[in-house]
Amino acid sequence: MEEKREDYMSNEVRFYRCQNCGNLVYMIHQGSGKLVCCGSQMVELEPRESGMAAEMHLPTIRHDKGRLYVSVNENxxxxxxxxxxxxxxxxxxxxxxxxxxxxxxxxxxxxxxxxHGTIYVYCTLHKLWKKTF
Structure with missing residues (x-):
């Protein structure tokens, strides 16, 4: 899935998860309403940049001739x-x-x-991580 917006000015996106069914969505424009799924308010996932298990989840990022290689398997x-x-x-x-x-x-x-930008990584067990480059 790719969305291109020339007026998009931030490298920050908010991700939300339903505690009941596991649906996961990202917010591209924050309004005043609340996100609801399965009758309950969705929970915002706070991306981690350090702490326990960071060495396994923060990606290695390498630029080479217009390509950005991202890997989480090196640690x-x-x-x-x-x-x-x-x-x-x-x-x-x-x-x-x-x-x-x-x-x-x-x-x-x-x-x-x-x-330049931000890489977000979602682990099925340890949830959301991010690294800005």
């Missing part, structure tokens, strides 16, 4: 059906791109045509 993160990197999102001033992964993808993906 021993597991890749089982129960515990893996479900998706990696790139948020830059001009776009949001989300790469959905499977355990066999080993927590790696590639983005193109980006110089």
């Amino acid at each position: 021993g993160h597991p890749f089982t059906q129960e515990h893996y990197i479900e998706w990696i999102a790139l948020v830059s001033p001009a776009r949001i791109t989300i790469r959905h992964l499977k355990p066999e993808d080993q927590g790696s993906t590639l983005f193109t045509d980006v110089e």
Whole structure:
């Protein structure tokens, strides 16, 4: 999924999760209302940038000739059906791109045509992480 907006001025996005069914959404424009799913208010996921398990979840980011290589598998993160990197999102001033992964993808993906932004990583067990580059 990719959304391009030239007027998008922030590398920050808010992610929300339903505590009942597990639905996960991101907010591209914050209004005054509350997000509700399954009859309950959705909970905002606070992305972590440090702390316990950070070395396994913060991505390694490498630029090479217009390509951005993102990997979470260099520091021993597991890749089982129960515990893996479900998706990696790139948020830059001009776009949001989300790469959905499977355990066999080993927590790696590639983005193109980006110089700076924020990478969000979602682990099925340890939830949301982010790294700005």
